[in-house]
Each structure stands twice: as structure tokens, then as C-alpha cells.
Amino acid sequence: MIIKKFLRLLINEVETLRYLIYHRVYIAPKLEKSIVDQFHKLYYDSHIFGKTWGNTFWLGIPIMKCPLDLWIYQEIISEVKPDVMIECGTAYGGSALFLASMCDLVNNGKVITVDIEDKKNRPQHKRIKYLLGSSTSEEIVGQVRELITNKDKVMVLLDSDHHKEHVLSELRIYSKFVTKGSYIIIEDTNINGHSAYPDFGPGPMEAVEEFLKENKNFIMDRSKEKFYLTFNPKGYLKKMK
Numbered sequence: 001m002i003i004k005k006f007l008r009l010l011i012n013e014v015e016t017l018r019y020l021i022y023h024r025v026y027i028a029p030k031l032e033k034s035i036v037d038q039f040h041k042l043y044y045d046s047h048i049f050g051k052t053w054g055n056t057f058w059l060g061i062p063i064m065k066c067p068l069d070l071w072i073y074q075e076i077i078s079e080v081k082p083d084v085m086i087e088c089g090t091a092y093g094g095s096a097l098f099l100a101s102m103c104d105l106v107n108n109g110k111v112i113t114v115d116i117e118d119k120k121n122r123p124q125h126k127r128i129k130y131l132l133g134s135s136t137s138e139e140i141v142g143q144v145r146e147l148i149t150n151k152d153k154v155m156v157l158l159d160s161d162h163h164k165e166h167v168l169s170e171l172r173i174y175s176k177f178v179t180k181g182s183y184i185i186i187e188d189t190n191i192n193g194h195s196a197y198p199d200f201g202p203g204p205m206e207a208v209e210e211f212l213k214e215n216k217n218f219i220m221d222r223s224k225e226k227f228y229l230t231f232n233p234k235g236y237l238k239k240m241k
Helices: 002-049 067-080 094-106 138-146 164-174 204-214
Strands: 084-088 110-115 128-132 154-158 183-186 218-220 236-239
Touching: 067 094, 067 154, 067 183, 084 094, 084 164, 094 110, 094 128, 110 138, 128 138, 154 164, 164 183, 164 204, 183 204, 204 218
Parallel strands: 084 110, 084 154, 110 128, 154 183
Antiparallel strands: 183 236, 218 236
8 A cells, every 4th residue: 555655656756757847848948938038028128117227226326237137246246256347338327336335245346437428426435436438448448457457356347338349349358357267248238139129230249249259268158147037148258268
């Protein structure tokens, strides 16, 4: 009697496992992609109505990012513990303040943030250095270089002009600052139809694809997309050598 009950339970477990494997291997990938793509479009487009990333703040400052990506940034900062984070594209300063707050939590690091616009009332923080100018200009690149030492671990985030040629130029310049084991994060690779803003034209995603063809020092770290929704698909590049 006990053996029969055990066999019955075992058969049920095997059937359940078979169903789960079949669902996961054959059905789930397509279903997952469809669900994620639809939610991505809903989430991205809802900023028009004052929701989601268009109405997201860090300590009262607009940040205009997906909170799931910000969580990944926190994990990377905890893992890498960069001495310097270079941000191209300051906007209101919300993301610079977020990065500086993470530096406070790990008790290490500073933020160099670059933008062509000088917006008023950006947050002030001892770890933030604001630079005014084009991220690809010789003057700004020179100023960034002067603020970094050879011993610094460096991480880079690109979130300025999203057109392909500009992002590609930034990648070629700022990838040289990134230290082995650290990251360059290319933001908003979702636009131009990679789930969002299909009419944008060649943008960050296309820049990443071209950059990786010519630079073998970086790999895409797709593990950073573990929360399904990310504004930076294929945009987390880790320097391996």
C-alpha cells in the first residue's frame, strides 16, 4: 500500500516536471517575449500621460529611467565599486544624484556628468562634478581625463543624444576609460522599434551592434536584463580585456 502511494506520488511529480519542462522550453519563450514586448510598449508610451518613467523621481528630482534598470545599476555599483562614474547626459540631474547616493552607500566613488544644457536647480552633492559641453568634444573629453587617475576603476553611462552616429562616437571615446571588469551602459537601446519608439531611426542599439564588431574587449552581459523589462536591452557591456 505504501509502495503504491509512493509510486503514485512519483508519477504525479514526473508528470508535473514534464509539463513544466515542455512549457518552459517550447511555449514559454514565445509567450514571454510577447508579454514583455506588450508591457514594454505600454510602460514606455504611458509617459505621455504623466505616468511611468515620465513621472519618476529620485529624492524629488526627475530621473526619467526605468526603476528596474536603476536596481541593476545598484547591483553593478555594489559589485564593481567604481571610483569614477562618467555620465553623458545629465538632464535634471536625477540620475547623477542616484549614482552619488549609491556611492554614499558603498562609501566610494564620484560622478562626472556631462550635458550641453545648463539646467537650473540641479541637485548639489559632494560626489557630483557637472561639466557643460558636448560629450564628444575634445575640450570635455580632456576635462574628464583630468579628473581620472590611472588607479581609478571607471564605469560609464551613455544617455545623451541617442542618434546612432553620436552614440557610436561616444562608445569609441569613452570605452577607453572603462576599466577591466567594469561596464559601459548604453541607455535607451529600446528605441527604434526594439520594443519602443519605432520611428526614431538608427539609434543606440544600432551603435552598440556596430561598436561590438570593431571592439572585442567588451561583451554583452544579458544577465543584467533578468527583470525582463529594461530600457537598455543589449546595452550592458562588460569590459573583459
